[in-house]
Amino acid sequence: MEKVKLAVIYYSSTGTNYQMAKWAEEAAIEAGADVKVVKVQELAPDVAIDSNPAWRAHVDSTKDIPTAALADLDWADAYIFSMPTRFGNVPSQMKQFLDTAGGIWAQGKLTNKVVSAMASAGNSHGGQEITIKSFYTTMMHWGAIIVPPGYTDPSTYAAGGNPYGTSVTVDQEGKMIEDIKEAVKHQARRTVTVANWIKKGKE
Numbered sequence: 001m002e003k004v005k006l007a008v009i010y011y012s013s014t015g016t017n018y019q020m021a022k023w024a025e026e027a028a029i030e031a032g033a034d035v036k037v038v039k040v041q042e043l044a045p046d047v048a049i050d051s052n053p054a055w056r057a058h059v060d061s062t063k064d065i066p067t068a069a070l071a072d073l074d075w076a077d078a079y080i081f082s083m084p085t086r087f088g089n090v091p092s093q094m095k096q097f098l099d100t101a102g103g104i105w106a107q108g109k110l111t112n113k114v115v116s117a118m119a120s121a122g123n124s125h126g127g128q129e130i131t132i133k134s135f136y137t138t139m140m141h142w143g144a145i146i147v148p149p150g151y152t153d154p155s156t157y158a159a160g161g162n163p164y165g166t167s168v169t170v171d172q173e174g175k176m177i178e179d180i181k182e183a184v185k186h187q188a189r190r191t192v193t194v195a196n197w198i199k200k201g202k203e
């Protein structure tokens with residue numbers, strides 16, 4: 001059977017979700033997937049980016065990461081999305097990308113994709129869970145097969161116990177507070193495993 005194709009699609013201003021995307025990539029490759037990591041288009045004006053040196057530094061250091069395109073959604077069997085919360089919700093950059101997908105959605109090209117999502121926030125109860133759940137609403141409209149981590153592995157507990165998707169709290173210095181690396185990797189492996197089952201079942 002052909003390898004599962006996984007697109008890891010993220011938005012990050014200051015690097016947290018980029019790191020989560022890279023851990024997911026590492027685990028998915030180990031699990032045998034063909035993986036692409038892509039970032040959604042930055043929409044904020046330079047004046048906003050320049051107001052935060054960490055944001056500017058991250059934008060500059062990731063300029064060579066390809067920008068997510070609709071072709072990536074079509075190409076992949078499975079997606080892992082990673083995003084920071086914005087006022088308790090999906091960031092506009094990610095939402096804008098989703099909202100460009102109406103055409104391929106109407107053609108049925110987004111049906112039965114295997115999807116899992118991750119998030120970060122600045123406060124321990126700042127909106128991680130609701131951001132992931134809001135994100136999953138769009139995935140239900142796409143007819144996706146949502147694969148949450150649940151409590152399928154002990155790493156979820158060390159990561160703060162979010163069963164909807166791995167999430168993390170970031171302190172004032174931008175450092176991750178919970179130990180989430182293993183939870184991200186478990187979530188990625190689980191996504192690839194379920195995508196393999198679906199792919200085999202379709203053959």
Ligand SMILES: Cc1cc2nc3c(=O)[nH]c(=O)nc-3n(C[C@H](O)[C@H](O)[C@H](O)COP(=O)(O)O)c2cc1C
Pocket residue numbers: 011012013014015016017018083084085086087088089120121122123124125126127170
């Ligand atoms: C406009 C804006 C809104 C934010 N809203 C929230 C929020 O509602 N709750 C929260 O805990 N953190 C909030 N944050 C903090 C971000 O979620 C945090 O900086 C982010 O998760 C770090 O991820 P990144 O390094 O990938 O950008 C907000 C940050 C910005 C810039």
